[in-house]
Amino acid sequence: MAFQIEADLPPGLACLKSVDALLRCPICFDYLNISMITKCSHNFCSLCIRKFLSYKLQCPVCNTQVTEQDLRNNRILDDLATNFQAARQKLSKANFDSPPISPKT
Amino acid sequence: MAFQIEADLPPGLACLKSVDALLRCPICFDYLNISMITKCSHNFCSLCIRKFLSYKLQCPVCNTQVTEQDLRNNRILDDLATNFQAARQKLSKANFDSPPISPKT
């Protein structure tokens, strides 16, 4: 839920972009925070989806009917998001510490 | 379920090891293939967990009681595993082919 969208990945890590995107919440676009999976297999931050369901009982992605009782923790996504962010930072640092990147046109 | 454990990550990508490990099935140790999530939030290949449950109705990781009806697809893990493997291959290749940053296109 934090209002913090990280800068783009450095060019050398562009191939990780789709992994990065999958680990983000479709509601707040930040990395998933206490991930909950719906019966329709979509994932959101716990707070984001609960707030949404208090307004409308359907999945924000595919419109399938969803209730709060249907939600299930998807803890592996929390671990993946945490570990991916750490790796991303290390790789970016390695990328920037070594030869400077010439600006792209 | 394939009998194919990839070689270790190159040293420059060691920080991705925990992400790699999370995307593997605790039964077959290969990347998750048609991921199913249990109520206890553990994930397995569809075939691996069904085979296991035909023998014993509990989670192979935490021993919680599990039935086949409790299983839910965790499709995001399939996408993550696919995309991560592709990225891993590109990064490994870049690591071996030339210094980390090479001008592209």
Ligand SMILES: [Zn+2]
């Ligand atoms: Zn969110």
Ligand SMILES: [Zn+2]
């Ligand atoms: Zn949905």
Ligand SMILES: [Zn+2]
């Ligand atoms: Zn498996």
Ligand SMILES: [Zn+2]
């Ligand atoms: Zn379990």
